[in-house]
Amino acid sequence: MATDTNTLQAIISHAKEYGFIFPSSEIYDGLQAVYDYGQMGSELKKNIKDAWWKSMTQLQDNIVGIDAAIFMHPTTWKASGHVDNFNDPMIDNKDSKKRYRVDHLIEGHAEQLKADGKEKESEDLLAAMDALIAKDDFAGLKDLIDSNKIKCAISGTCNWTDIRQFNLMFSTEFGSTASSDDADNKIYLRPETAQGIFVNFLNVQKTGRMKIPFGIAQIGKAFRNEIVARQFIFRMREFEQMEMQFFIRPGTQDEWYEFWKAERLKWHLSLGLPAEKYRYHDHVKLAHYAKAACDIEFEFPIGFKELEGIHSRGDFDLSQHQEYSKKKQQYFDNDVDPATGKPYGNYIPYVIETSIGLDRMFLAVMSNAYMEQDLSTAEKQDSRVVLKFPAKLAPIKMAVLPLTKKDGLPEIAAGIINSCKSSFRCFYEEKDSIGKRYRRMDALGTPFCVTVDHQTKEDNTVTIRYRDSMEQERIPIDKLKEVVLQAIE
Numbered sequence: 001m002a003t004d005t006n007t008l009q010a011i012i013s014h015a016k017e018y019g020f021i022f023p024s025s026e027i028y029d030g031l032q033a034v035y036d037y038g039q040m041g042s043e044l045k046k047n048i049k050d051a052w053w054k055s056m057t058q059l060q061d062n063i064v065g066i067d068a069a070i071f072m073h074p075t076t077w078k079a080s081g082h083v084d085n086f087n088d089p090m091i092d093n094k095d096s097k098k099r100y101r102v103d104h105l106i107e108g109h110a111e112q113l114k115a116d117g118k119e120k121e122s123e124d125l126l127a128a129m130d131a132l133i134a135k136d137d138f139a140g141l142k143d144l145i146d147s148n149k150i151k152c153a154i155s156g157t158c159n160w161t162d163i164r165q166f167n168l169m170f171s172t173e174f175g176s177t178a179s180s181d182d183a184d185n186k187i188y189l190r191p192e193t194a195q196g197i198f199v200n201f202l203n204v205q206k207t208g209r210m211k212i213p214f215g216i217a218q219i220g221k222a223f224r225n226e227i228v229a230r231q232f233i234f235r236m237r238e239f240e241q242m243e244m245q246f247f248i249r250p251g252t253q254d255e256w257y258e259f260w261k262a263e264r265l266k267w268h269l270s271l272g273l274p275a276e277k278y279r280y281h282d283h284v285k286l287a288h289y290a291k292a293a294c295d296i297e298f299e300f301p302i303g304f305k306e307l308e309g310i311h312s313r314g315d316f317d318l319s320q321h322q323e324y325s326k327k328k329q330q331y332f333d334n335d336v337d338p339a340t341g342k343p344y345g346n347y348i349p350y351v352i353e354t355s356i357g358l359d360r361m362f363l364a365v366m367s368n369a370y371m372e373q374d375l376s377t378a379e380k381q382d383s384r385v386v387l388k389f390p391a392k393l394a395p396i397k398m399a400v401l402p403l404t405k406k407d408g409l410p411e412i413a414a415g416i417i418n419s420c421k422s423s424f425r426c427f428y429e430e431k432d433s434i435g436k437r438y439r440r441m442d443a444l445g446t447p448f449c450v451t452v453d454h455q456t457k458e459d460n461t462v463t464i465r466y467r468d469s470m471e472q473e474r475i476p477i478d479k480l481k482e483v484v485l486q487a488i489e
């Protein structure tokens with residue numbers, strides 16, 4: 001599989017030109033790995049969020065949502081292991097002073113080998129890296145970098161420091177009494193949303209009268225001081241996660257792990273994304289909390305990369321919070337265990353987690369949708385850039401375009417918009433030729449364009465144009481809403 005950075009560059013430019021994504025505080029030259037979503041991007045992002053929320057809460061019998069604060073009691077992060085373990089091995093190039101995550105540096109070299117046709121060498125390098133990472137063998141990793149003569153992309157030299165670990169959490173101080181030197185008063189910007197769910201496990205279970213198995217879902221911002229942050233919205237320092245923690249009876253973790261692995265992939269495919277762009281990747285090295293873990297990988301323009309993680313976390317998190325808070329995190333299960341004939345009784349539930357980055361999902365949807373099409377015929381050269389979003393996710397569902405600015409056509413167009421806008425997002429445009437307006441709507445990914453012309457005044461019909469096939473047909477105005485609603489259901 002070739003990695004296509006040209007496509008990523010084209011997507012980045014397109015996203016900016018059409019109001020999807022801007023660099024943060026761009027007038028001050030931007031802030032590395034931080035981005036703002038524009039008028040189109042925020043709509044697309046919200047549609048992805050809504051689709052996830054609906055499928056993970058409304059359509060489930062036993063999953064509810066919460067919205068926890070970004071700031072949490074500092075002990076949360078000691079209990080979760082993030083203060084001690086949320087580190088990545090890093091290496092600095094002594095000449096450029098550039099710092100790299102070791103696994104990314106080696107993976108980058110492996111990708112280059114593959115692109116040069118050295119598939120076997122690339123695979124061997126990755127296998128060697130996985131084995132060394134699994135053992136936390138930093139000296140071995142350094143040898144691997146040296147023996148493969150891996151160079152810094154900036155200085156072009158192999159002059160590396162030893163490998164060290166850095167904590168990825170951002171911290172700040174709370175109120176006026178805290179001092180930044182006082183580790184106990186350090187407040188962290190949460191690096192994941194999951195802990196907000198764990199500390200509320202009993203609140204939700206008791207007030208919601210939830211019975212195991214049940215889940216708690218959440219969408220929210222997370223912050224990580226990523227060292228390598230140069231892949232657009234794939235790796236950001238401020239990003240959004242959509243996470244669900246599913247609480248289960250100990251002993252049932254394997255079946256629930258498999259269930260959620262399959263269920264989450266189904267969700268991706270149900271949005272109309274192609275199966276061949278997905279694959280599972282089982283983890284060799286497990287995080288400090290994990291019993292089993294896999295990634296759902298997507299084929300981004302930069303290659304197959306992690307989009308979502310499914311983790312079997314055992315009772316690690318709730319046990320840790322019980323220990324640090326000195327408050328019992330147990331559940332009383334009065335279902336009868338067939339083996340003993342008695343209720344299962346008190347236990348700390350096990351957890352299966354599904355965790356997806358909203359921004360990464362945005363990039364998956366955007367890169368899958370982006371197409372440069374050659375429409376040339378024998379008579380004339382022509383092309384278009386089109387975003388073939390699934391209709392359900394498209395920022396604008398229907399554009400209404402009066403053929404001319406006069407003869408009452410704008411009024412009819414406005415009437416159509418008024419009758420549809422409470423059901424879905426419409427857009428009005430009267431400037432430029434119809435052809436140009438269609439192209440602009442293609443570039444924004446609008447699945448339906450409706451043209452109002454003089455015939456409309458006579459028979460109440462309009463031309464509807466379908467983005468993907470570019471076919472057009474005449475339909476009565478009162479059919480429009482149904483056509484669009486059917487496509488976005």
Ligand code: ATP
Pocket residue numbers: 192224226233234235236237239240241306307308309355356357358359360
């Ligand atoms: P990676 O190995 O790519 O750094 P991770 O394994 O650390 O990711 P998790 O901690 O499992 O990621 O987080 C769950 C999900 O959150 C990821 O699958 C990804 O979609 C998203 N995510 C994590 N870090 C970032 C980031 N810096 N920017 C955007 N999304 C992120």
